[in-house]
Amino acid sequence: MFYRCKSCGGNVTYNPDKKKMICESCGNEGEPELISQDKKHVCNNCGAEIEADQIDLSLKCPYCGTYVIFEDRMENEYEPNLVLPFAIDKHKALDLLKEKFAKQLFLPGNFCSSSTIESMEGLYVPFWMYDLHTHVHFEGEADKIRTWEEGDYDCTETSTYRIVRDFDVDYDKIPVDASKAMPDAMMDLVEPYKYEALGEFDAKFLSGFQAEIYDEDKDTLFPRAKKKADKYSQKYLGGYNVEYDAVRPTVNDKKSTEKASFYSFLPLWRYVYRYGGKNYEFYVNGQTGKAVGEAPTSLSKALVWFVAVFGSLFFTVEMLLYLLGVM
Template sequence: MTAKCAYCGGALKFDADIQMLVCKHCSGMFPVEKTEAEKMLSAPPEDMAGAADFRDSTAIDEMECRVYHCTSCGAELLINDVEAATYCAYCGQPAIVFDRIAMRRRPKYIIPFSVTKNAALVNIREKFLKGGFIPKEVKYFNPDLLRGIYVPYMLYDVRCRAKQLLRSSVPASNPAGSATKYYYRDAGAFFSEIPADASSQISNEFSERLEPYYKNAMVEFKVEYLSGFYADLEDKDFPYLSRIIKKRTADMLNEQILKTVPGNEKALLNSKFSYEFEKESYALFPVWFMQFHKDEKTYTIMVNGQTGKVVGAVPTDRRKVLLCFSLLALCFSSLGFSFFLMFWLTEPSIPIILSLCIPVLIIGGFRKLRGLNTSRRFTTGRRIKKFVMERQDS
């Protein structure tokens, strides 16, 4: 499983910058296609399109993974890189011994890391520096806590069809007068290689935000791409993944169907969907994970290893927020007081209308804060913390 240098026998590591395997001992460079480990692998899987059961288990190819056993804490580790096998990722002890070779489903595709560790750091730092309410110590985080992990995704080819009853309303302010009309639509769409995150360790909400991944960089899986990175294995079953895919495809189809309906206020009244899954492929997509600690909480920031998109939520500098809020409160309340009194004497309807906007502003503000808290919950979630902590070797 581990790519070794043909010159000195050292472990090779995939370099995202030059897209080649590099030996850190003798600096030898090798293209991914020409390593010894590739010859040990079985033939790549055939496309499953056209098969009676598109998830026929006989069509799923498998690969060997080395399972290590920690004599200190009893943990079992699936490891692809010989360097990582020198310590236990769970307890940090070097007391691990080779246990057995396990057969796991072999990915069909992989998007190799094209964003380097340094580029990922620059992207994160750039985003952090732009944030006006991010604490200083977070802006200048410790860059050692960055880990490249290949996240498993299942790609599906799906046909989706929907019969829908829709309503479209023209508002009363329209010169033509108000009117509510009903429409029937029967439409279908074909979705190609739509991805669903197949790791239970990362929330779908979070992994969807990492998208898009561009398929033009997707290549046939070769185990050498994993050198120097961690790879997680898929652990979500098809019923679960199909629910995610159905929701995503339905949302996209709804969006398209609504475009065919005239009017301004459009609403879906009734719908009936049918789905036909045609193909399933297993792929690994690159993600950088960066962790930092603040107020006894661990935050995880993710970076798309292909596009460099940064996803996460960071803690707030409360003193700065309080100061800003107080200053603005002083200004806005004084202005509100003056304008309301002024308008009350000249145009009394304006203060009344503006007063009606108060609940709207408060509800809108709470909604925004709730969105931020949801993102922060994903970022500080125990599961994602554990996921990355298990892969920290520093």
């Protein structure tokens, strides 16, 4: 399916800046016409057959440029629950990426240039989001240390206590990316999103962006959600024990159970920069603008800097030796 402008027949896509559907051709902001899918994986607009991977959900037709959504891939167990719409557009994402890495030494000159901007693409990444109930039970020994001076002596008094902590925590919407193609470490780094903007899924938000269905189910990913909950619980536990100088745990047990899970889509800009025969991938949170990645080093810039610095140093030493010889 795709969204067609009732005014000119152009493709209507979601605009993050205006937070509404806008025709790419005439700029009309009226309610678009939803054109349903007649044949599977055939562009509803131009009739061309679209080559797509099994996990593709929304993509741009390579023949006419229309954003096509495969509605048959949103059925049964693949019916989405939630979506968090894009809040920043491509140009804003690129500016944030430039700002993030602008101060890095020896950055290649064409990084984030106009000639490479086309490699930046907006993606809706599939996530499982979990509501968890966690019970924490902790036992251990803790020390409070007091020091003072008495005459010529430094005195130390250590008081040891037995401590027990037992509490419950409820977590809402812990996110875990459900795409094997996306690097888990980067997806964790680009968090957090402003989850209060999460809403019921509506396919219109996919128009203008690429999207994939999940290829890792919620049961497979539950351990990652539990690991995140354990990390948060440990921080709470640390707050309870902050009054002590040293803590030695004997029992540190955390048990999490799933209350609910939600198949969701979160927005992400991906920029692939090719340098020195290698691809460097960067990610920008499509809502908050947080940018992550590792930029390459321009060897030519580094060499010029090395020659300039050490050439100047060599010249200075030569002059000093000359002047000392004259004297």
